Amino acid sequence: MTDWQSLKDALAAEGYIASDELAMALFIALTLGRPLLLEGAAGVGKTEVARTLAAVRNTRLIRLQCYEGLDAGHAIYEWNYQRQLLAIRAAAEGGETGRAVEARIFSGEFLLERPLLQAIRQETPPVLLIDEIDRADEEFEAYLLEILSDFQITIPELGTIAAVSRPHVILTANGTRDLSDALRRRCIYAHVDFPSRETELAILAARCPNLEKRLAGQIVGFVQALRKEELEKTPGIAETLDFAAALAGLGVNDLSADPAVLQATLSTLLKTRGDRATVPTEVAQRLAGGAA
Numbered sequence: 001m002t003d004w005q006s007l008k009d010a011l012a013a014e015g016y017i018a019s020d021e022l023a024m025a026l027f028i029a030l031t032l033g034r035p036l037l038l039e040g041a042a043g044v045g046k047t048e049v050a051r052t053l054a055a056v057r058n059t060r061l062i063r064l065q066c067y068e069g070l071d072a073g074h075a076i077y078e079w080n081y082q083r084q085l086l087a088i089r090a091a092a093e094g095g096e097t098g099r100a101v102e103a104r105i106f107s108g109e110f111l112l113e114r115p116l117l118q119a120i121r122q123e124t125p126p127v128l129l130i131d132e133i134d135r136a137d138e139e140f141e142a143y144l145l146e147i148l149s150d151f152q153i154t155i156p157e158l159g160t161i162a163a164v165s166r167p168h169v170i171l172t173a174n175g176t177r178d179l180s181d182a183l184r185r186r187c188i189y190a191h192v193d194f195p196s197r198e199t200e201l202a203i204l205a206a207r208c209p210n211l212e213k214r215l216a217g218q219i220v221g222f223v224q225a226l227r228k229e230e231l232e233k234t235p236g237i238a239e240t241l242d243f244a245a246a247l248a249g250l251g252v253n254d255l256s257a258d259p260a261v262l263q264a265t266l267s268t269l270l271k272t273r274g275d276r277a278t279v280p281t282e283v284a285q286r287l288a289g290g291a292a
Helices: 004-013 022-033 046-057 081-093 100-104 114-118 136-150 181-186 197-207 213-226 238-249 259-268 271-277 281-290
Strands: 036-039 061-064 077-078 111-113 125-133 152-155 158-163 168-173 187-189
Touching: 004 022, 022 036, 022 046, 022 168, 022 187, 022 281, 046 061, 046 125, 046 168, 046 271, 061 114, 081 100, 081 125, 114 125, 114 152, 114 158, 136 152, 136 181, 197 213, 197 238, 213 238, 213 281, 238 259, 259 281
Parallel strands: 036 168, 036 187, 061 125, 125 168
Antiparallel strands: 077 111, 152 158
16 A cells, blocks of 8 residues: 555455545554554444454454553563462472572463563564553553553563564544543544544445445434434444344335334444433434435
């Protein structure tokens, strides 16, 4: 891929319809070897960028799911303590003690690689997805900065492990907390919004090619109108695809034809009790009537 447009086309061939801004930011990040930070609401397709890039590059996707309290042991490496204890007992029974035993139990044989260490030890550069970085603590974010700067990890018992290849790093954030300026400076940035009508139609065409064109237009119109309602959880692109699949599976060819069926299929779009109450049958019919 020699330019951002060819990258955009390659993503589209894998079913991901990227905006020009996103394709350009991803191309720059790949060209400069910099991490790409994607911000946006849940459900807009941030995580899918990493999955699709891995498919385009025909490489491994390694995912680190962030959460409050995430530490180095779960993100980088841990020692297999149970195997170490068994090895120590076996060595003691055989009369072996001292530095030889210590050197053996603190070797690669007993090392459990977590996502960050796995990512820098791949022969072929993988796609490293650091998902929802804003859910992790600020302390972990600061530690991550060192890895993203040098692409090497120091393990006290083994020394410094440099990257075999530099992974393509994509970070996502949903706005749970503000990220540090230091992290933002190290990243190429793109904000991912909910898709426009044209883009969402293109996504449906790519993912559900057998969907009748008129019904596809109604689905997109309905979902985009639904997103304007006061909801606890706005339906994302994955929910749109589930909604389309459910309607197609039920043989529906007109959203307004059967209010009961439409109401039942809202289970693919509305994921909380409060949101289901917000969209009763009469509201769903109003939105369906306005969908074109």
